[in-house]
Amino acid sequence: MAQIRFRDVRHAYPQPKGQEPVYALNEINLVWEDGGAYALLGPSGCGKTTLLNIISGLLTPSEGEILFDGKEVTHLPTSERQIAQVFQFPVVYDTMTVFDNLAFPLRNRGMDEKLVTERVEQIAEMLDLSTNLKKRASGLTADGKQKISLGRGLVRSNVNAILFDEPLTVIDPHLKWQLRSKLKELHQQVGMTMIYVTHDQIEALTFAEKVVVMYEGTVVQVGTPVELFNHPRHTFVGYFIGSPGMNILPCTIDAGQPVFCRSPLTIPKRIKGDLQGKLEVGIRPEFVEFADDGIPVSIEKVEDLGRYQVLTLTHESEIIKMVMTEDQTIPSENPRIQFDPHHTKVYCDDWVVEEAVNE
Amino acid sequence: MSIELRNITFRVGAEPHIYETSLTLEPGGFNILLGTTLSGKTTLMRLMAGLEKPTTGEIWASGKNVTRLPVQQRSVAMVYQSFINYPSFSVYDNIASPLKVAGLNKQEIDEKVHRFADLLKLTPMLHRLPRELSGGQQQRTALARALVKGAELVLLDEPLANLDYKLREELRDELPKLFADTGATVVYATTEPLEALMLGGNTATLKEGRVVQFGKTSAIYRKPATMESAEVFSDPPINSAAISKRGDQAVLGKVASWRVPEQFAALPDGEYKIGLRPHHLLLSGQGVEVNGTVQIAEISGSESIIRIRVNGNVWVSQTQGIHAFEYGEKVRIYFDASHCMYFGTDDQLIDL
Numbered sequence: 001m002a003q004i005r006f007r008d009v010r011h012a013y014p015q016p017k018g019q020e021p022v023y024a025l026n027e028i029n030l031v032w033e034d035g036g037a038y039a040l041l042g043p044s045g046c047g048k049t050t051l052l053n054i055i056s057g058l059l060t061p062s063e064g065e066i067l068f069d070g071k072e073v074t075h076l077p078t079s080e081r082q083i084a085q086v087f088q089f090p091v092v093y094d095t096m097t098v099f100d101n102l103a104f105p106l107r108n109r110g111m112d113e114k115l116v117t118e119r120v121e122q123i124a125e126m127l128d129l130s131t132n133l134k135k136r137a138s139g140l141t142a143d144g145k146q147k148i149s150l151g152r153g154l155v156r157s158n159v160n161a162i163l164f165d166e167p168l169t170v171i172d173p174h175l176k177w178q179l180r181s182k183l184k185e186l187h188q189q190v191g192m193t194m195i196y197v198t199h200d201q202i203e204a205l206t207f208a209e210k211v212v213v214m215y216e217g218t219v220v221q222v223g224t225p226v227e228l229f230n231h232p233r234h235t236f237v238g239y240f241i242g243s244p245g246m247n248i249l250p251c252t253i254d255a256g257q258p259v260f261c262r263s264p265l266t267i268p269k270r271i272k273g274d275l276q277g278k279l280e281v282g283i284r285p286e287f288v289e290f291a292d293d294g295i296p297v298s299i300e301k302v303e304d305l306g307r308y309q310v311l312t313l314t315h316e317s318e319i320i321k322m323v324m325t326e327d328q329t330i331p332s333e334n335p336r337i338q339f340d341p342h343h344t345k346v347y348c349d350d351w352v353v354e355e356a357v358n359e
Numbered sequence: 360m361s362i363e364l365r366n367i368t369f370r371v372g373a374e375p376h377i378y379e380t381s382l383t384l385e386p387g388g389f390n391i392l393l394g395t396t397l398s399g400k401t402t403l404m405r406l407m408a409g410l411e412k413p414t415t416g417e418i419w420a421s422g423k424n425v426t427r428l429p430v431q432q433r434s435v436a437m438v439y440q441s442f443i444n445y446p447s448f449s450v451y452d453n454i455a456s457p458l459k460v461a462g463l464n465k466q467e468i469d470e471k472v473h474r475f476a477d478l479l480k481l482t483p484m485l486h487r488l489p490r491e492l493s494g495g496q497q498q499r500t501a502l503a504r505a506l507v508k509g510a511e512l513v514l515l516d517e518p519l520a521n522l523d524y525k526l527r528e529e530l531r532d533e534l535p536k537l538f539a540d541t542g543a544t545v546v547y548a549t550t551e552p553l554e555a556l557m558l559g560g561n562t563a564t565l566k567e568g569r570v571v572q573f574g575k576t577s578a579i580y581r582k583p584a585t586m587e588s589a590e591v592f593s594d595p596p597i598n599s600a601a602i603s604k605r606g607d608q609a610v611l612g613k614v615a616s617w618r619v620p621e622q623f624a625a626l627p628d629g630e631y632k633i634g635l636r637p638h639h640l641l642l643s644g645q646g647v648e649v650n651g652t653v654q655i656a657e658i659s660g661s662e663s664i665i666r667i668r669v670n671g672n673v674w675v676s677q678t679q680g681i682h683a684f685e686y687g688e689k690v691r692i693y694f695d696a697s698h699c700m701y702f703g704t705d706d707q708l709i710d711l
Contacts, residue, residue, distance in 0.1 A: 043523045044494060142396070172395045172550055177595055181655050181666060188686060199523045206657035206664065225658050226681050240525060242661075286661060304577045305556045307638040307677075 002068040002160040004032040009064030026218045039208035040197045047217040084153040088166040090145035094138035143175045161193040235350045244321045251281045266341040277349035287343035288322040294336035360421040360511040361386045367416030392548040394565030400548035404514045436510035440517040442497040444489040451485040457508045475503040495526040515547045564591040586706040598635040598674040612670040617647045617696040632702040637677035639698035646695040656684040
């Protein structure tokens with residue numbers, strides 16, 4: 001097991017001669033602590049897979065260094081990095097039994113058969129596969145097969161990290177639940193570094209202790225699920241985490257306070273200095289509430305999502321989303337809203353204005 | 360068009376895929392088939408489209424028996440989970456293809472392609488090839504092709520499953536609006552309860568080749584007719600437990616007891632079941648108190664999802680705020696008895 005460090009890593013895929021390089025990864029300095037449960041979250045094409053391939057050694061970055069426990073491995077091939085990988089689609093030898101599938105990575109490395117049995121049985125137990133060990137893998141359901149893939153990733157105890165590339169995409173939501181809990185439980189039991197790549201915020205937030213959010217080749221924030229929810233550093237984090245995402249509304253600054261469509265907003269600390277660039281306020285739908293003396297809005301739509309309701313509001317030409325619990329009532333006339341000052345953020349060119357943050 | 364399944368069954372060889380089902384879909388409605396993989400969603404759609412013939416029973420469309428009518432003669436469009444486009448055609452030609460087959464003139468085709476490209480935000484990409492598009496754009500192209508035909512019945516088989524989370528959120532919002540204008544009857548298959556609620560309309564819950572219940576989406580969520588329907592329509596899974604009823608008391612093992620509503624109290628004493636949604640099981644508050652042992656706590660942004668072992672069952676509490684727990688920690692949980700759904704041992708809802 002190891003701490004994994006990215007030092008000034010950048011990567012550009014080859015371009016035709018004479019063209020400027022286009023970076024799929026912008027400068028990344030990042031430490032993955034030994035034994036951590038990480039999620040790498042972002043939309044398709046944001047550079048997640050590129051980053052993962054750099055860790056596993058399938059790709060050598062065009063600039064920068066990768067260190068495992070302080071030792072440089074930038075040019076080390078995959079086979080010498082001791083990384084286990086689980087992919088989106090189950091990779092299973094159909095003709096082998098479940099036992100032989102799980103034993104494969106160990107036998108491949110010439111492990112003593114007695115130790116193989118011991119280890120396979122232990123992993124099978126953790127994944128509730130014990131009763132299936134003698135069955136042929138081909139007879140299993142999709143989630144059963146993916147469990148074997150997970151098991152094969154977990155079976156080697158000497159790996160530096162396990163990388164999961166969207167491992168639950170093909171699994172039904174009902175089972176996703178169980179496998180996600182299982183993975184988390186396994187992480188607590190084995191304490192290996194796990195990096196879980198996904199575009200699904202729910203998977204990322206429920207699995208990880210720390211989430212690395214990527215957007216257009218840049219790591220825009222690394223934080224706990226709570227930090228990402230309460231203090232998005234970039235408008236993309238606000239938008240991408242949370243459903244519906246954060247309201248991002250145009251604003252101006254007057255006397256250190258944001259002003260939205262001529263309505264002054266309260267924030268805990270005044271903004272110092274003169275901000276140059278695109279100015280916006282961010283407020284999560286969860287922190288918008290009805291108030292007698294607030295900003296007048298019209299209610300365009302109310303969606304009943306069972307345990308909560310999502311309201312679509314407009315003020316002038318701006319759209320504001322708001323979340324209410326199932327038992328809250330909607331004012332019948334002249335609805336007005338206000339934003340919770342402690343959760344109102346100011347963004348300048350998409351990055352949070354730190355002065356406005358009051359922890 | 361209206362679609363009516365009259366006592367249909369579908370077998371492959373001796374194996375039943377769809378058990379006897381009757382279902383009526385109103386013209387212009389948005390209908391959801393909600394169920395896990397292999398519950399029969401795709402098979403039902405293929406039957407509605409005419410791609411399969413029912414083993415027994417009849418299918419009627421707008422008052423006409425279409426059971427034996429081949430798919431080419433029906434006004435149907437279908438969109439699949441994996442985006443299917445012609446790889447060598449531009450987006451424009453992909454959208455235009457069904458219109459060319461139908462023999463429309465150039466001007467009509469051009470007008471329609473632009474209208475639907477505009478609706479699906481594809482106008483800037485009309486001259487690109489599918490492989491030069493993102494997944495979301497490819498699926499929008501497939502949707503545009505299905506829409507442009509003006510089919511009276513549109514079947515969407517998990518159309519958003521392969522898309523990014525946020526794109527799904529956007530398209531879910533747009534889809535019902537898109538179809539509302541066309542007047543088409545839409546059938547939409549999904550495995551996700553929240554998706555069904557977001558889309559609204561009517562929902563049929565499916566389990567193992569049977570339609571368990573059909574009705575207004577929010578009504579089915581609030582009043583599932585059976586435990587199966589409640590299970591299909593709950594993610595995280597609904598909490599259930601066996602209880603015994605004695606007089607006006609519900610007794611949950613040695614763990615808890617509470618007073619039941621009057622109409623239920625009037626029923627005979629004996630064994631029953633309860634269903635309780637995860638967001639109604641809380642870590643603080645009032646009402647019925649239950650002790651349990653934490654199995655795992657997951658934290659997602661503003662809420663926590665905690666699996667708790669209670670009296671031999673594993674329950675899930677979905678609760679606001681951040682609550683960290685260690686494995687094996689003892690907790691006390693609470694629920695308001697009025698949030699309990701009661702079922703008979705036959706799993707039928709006791710309608711109170």
